[in-house]
Amino acid sequence: MVNINELKFDEKGLIPAIVVDSLSKKVLTLAYMNKESLEISLKKGLTCFYSRSRNELWLKGETSGNYQHIVSITADCDKDALVVMVEKDGPACHTGSDSCFTAPVFQSDELSEFSLDGLYELLEGRKENMPQGSYTTYLFEKGIDKILKKIGEESTEVIIAGKADDKKETVYEIADLAYHIMVMMVEMGISLEDVRKELASRHIIDHKVKQEKMVSDNEN
Numbered sequence: 272m273v274n275i276n277e278l279k280f281d282e283k284g285l286i287p288a289i290v291v292d293s294l295s296k297k298v299l300t301l302a303y304m305n306k307e308s309l310e311i312s313l314k315k316g317l318t319c320f321y322s323r324s325r326n327e328l329w330l331k332g333e334t335s336g337n338y339q340h341i342v343s344i345t346a347d348c349d350k351d352a353l354v355v356m357v358e359k360d361g362p363a364c365h366t367g368s369d370s371c372f373t374a375p376v377f378q379s380d381e382l383s384e385f386s387l388d389g390l391y392e393l394l395e396g397r398k399e400n401m402p403q404g405s406y407t408t409y410l411f412e413k414g415i416d417k418i419l420k421k422i423g424e425e426s427t428e429v430i431i432a433g434k435a436d437d438k439k440e441t442v443y444e445i446a447d448l449a450y451h452i453m454v455m456m457v458e459m460g461i462s463l464e465d466v467r468k469e470l471a472s473r474h475i476i477d478h479k480v481k482q483e484k485m486v487s488d489n490e491n
Contacts, residue, residue: 275309279351285321286353290363292370293342293356294467295388299363300371302331304353316341318355337361358471387453387463394457410454418458421451 280286285303292299302320304312308328311319318331318339332338339357346353364371397407410418425448432441456462 273346273350275306275313277350278309278346278353279349280306281351285323286351288318288320288344288353288355290318290339290355290357293358294464294471297370297388298372299339299357299359299369312341312344312355318357332360335361337363339363390450391453391457391463394453398457407454410451411458415455415458418451418455422448422455425451 278286284305286305286309288302288304290299290302291297302318303323304319305321305328308319308321311328311330315330318341320329320331321327322329330338338360339355340360342356342358344353344355362369364373394407397405398411401408401411410421425444428444429441429448432444456466
């Protein structure tokens with residue numbers, strides 16, 4: 272573990288802190304910490320920053336309720352910048368946006384960035400606008416029974432491909448299944464955040480079970 276005294280604060284006593292959502296891996300904001308705010312962050316387990324405009328400390332969420340619970344803090348190789356992984360209670364940006372980084376500057380025509388969050392947003396747009404000729408629109412028009420039927424069909428296809436030990440076909444069918452499950456999620460108002468939090472809670476439970484098993488094995 273790196274000691275706070277090993278970190279390299281700049282001439283103003285500050286160090287940049289890149290805040291990242293530990294579940295979605297989305298960059299939320301870039302803020303600054305001084306030694307005092309970092310110590311408060313470590314003590315409370317909540318992000319505390321130094322405002323360069325107001326020249327004062329500010330605990331994120333103290334007025335808005337949008338606290339950021341710290342999962343981990345990692346320094347870079349030069350120890351002059353931090354990545355702070357958090358679980359957030361609400362939007363990170365003062366504008367109400369989930370992230371402060373919402374203004375595209377460049378997008379490659381050849382290279383595309385795929386994410387489940389991006390796909391989910393696209394499906395939400397399909398449900399809201401219902402563009403004609405879209406297969407996703409067709410599913411939303413038919414409703415939950417049709418969507419669930421497709422999930423059942425795609426689940427069967429995954430099983431068949433897996434049983435045949437056909438990796439390429441299995442990957443293809445898993446992608447189909449994942450797409451239809453996400454359509455169902457949008458239809459039911461289930462967010463990716465809901466699923467991430469559920470999986471994260473199971474990870475904690477699994478970790479505890481493993482620890483209990485190790486203790487039991489040692490006692491025996």
